[in-house]
Amino acid sequence: RILELDLRKALANEEFELYYQPLVNLKTGRITTCEALLRWNHPVRGTVSPVDIIPVAEEMGLIVDLGRWILRKACMECMMWPKQVSVAVNFSSQQFHQRDILNEVRYALEVSGLPASRLEIEITESSLLRNTQFTHDALAQLHGEGVRIALDDFGTGYSSLSYLHTFPLQKVKIDRSFLEGIDSDRPLTLLRGVARLSADLGMSVVVEGIETNEQLELISADGTVTEAQGYLFSRPVPAARVRKLLTASH
Ligand code: G
Numbered sequence: 729r730i731l732e733l734d735l736r737k738a739l740a741n742e743e744f745e746l747y748y749q750p751l752v753n754l755k756t757g758r759i760t761t762c763e764a765l766l767r768w769n770h771p772v773r774g775t776v777s778p779v780d781i782i783p784v785a786e787e788m789g790l791i792v793d794l795g796r797w798i799l800r801k802a803c804m805e806c807m808m809w810p811k812q813v814s815v816a817v818n819f820s821s822q823q824f825h826q827r828d829i830l831n832e833v834r835y836a837l838e839v840s841g842l843p844a845s846r847l848e849i850e851i852t853e854s855s856l857l858r859n860t861q862f863t864h865d866a867l868a869q870l871h872g873e874g875v876r877i878a879l880d881d882f883g884t885g886y887s888s889l890s891y892l893h894t895f896p897l898q899k900v901k902i903d904r905s906f907l908e909g910i911d912s913d914r915p916l917t918l919l920r921g922v923a924r925l926s927a928d929l930g931m932s933v934v935v936e937g938i939e940t941n942e943q944l945e946l947i948s949a950d951g952t953v954t955e956a957q958g959y960l961f962s963r964p965v966p967a968a969r970v971r972k973l974l975t976a977s978h
Pocket residue numbers: 764765766777778779782798818819820964
């Protein structure tokens with residue numbers, strides 16, 4: 729496939745770029761973290777979404793190289809920001825399940841000089857479904873390094889509440905689908921329930937996909953949710969615009 733050939737060249741030619749979307753602390757109103765989101769500036773197709781890139785990269789066996797590029801780039805860019813916020817990096821299941829994941833992370837921190845406490849790794853539930861012992865050990869070792877692990881898109885896929893206490897996770901990102909129809913009573917009950925449970929288990933809680941002030945007020949009301957993310961605060965922006973976001977927020 730053409731996309732496959734292009735993908736290999738793209739990595740060599742630096743056609744990839746990271747955009748960043750902030751997470752905002754609800755108590756302080758300040759940005760705590762910027763999530764790196766992959767973009768591919770394809771010479772002919774224009775911007776290609778990670779939804780189309782990641783599965784192909786996994787199939788091709790290119791995910792390790794691509795993932796390494798993303799992780800190092802994100803750590804290096806975070807080091808250049810004017811405030812000591814964290815950077816969040818998405819790991820696909822295959823990337824997370826590579827044998828030397830711990831060394832990949834250590835090396836990225838070492839070459840960038842970024843303190844481990846400023847790196848957050850986002851994994852999805854699908855990463856927790858396979859090879860449970862490896863997963864558990866890898867998460868524990870990463871946490872031991874001082875890195876935080878966030879469970880992304882929680883509530884989609886094969887959600888199981890038991891994941892939340894089986895694995896060492898520090899953060900839960902509640903998927904934006906929980907906000908659908910939030911003005912009718914029921915969905916809010918569900919979101920609050922999941923948020924409270926996560927908080928009671930000692931995790932910080934993020935709600936994704938906040939687009940309106942009404943949604944922000946509703947999720948802020950009981951103090952359970954720690955951070956929020958969504959277009960209301962900012963869309964994903966190119967790296968060059970992060971500085972401005974941070975200066976405005978701090
Ligand atoms: O911002 P956006 O439309 O690009 O993201 C679409 C999806 O792609 C999201 O589910 C997001 O988690 C995923 N994604 C974005 N960047 C990366 C990345 O660098 N690595 C992986 N594995 N997934 C990513």
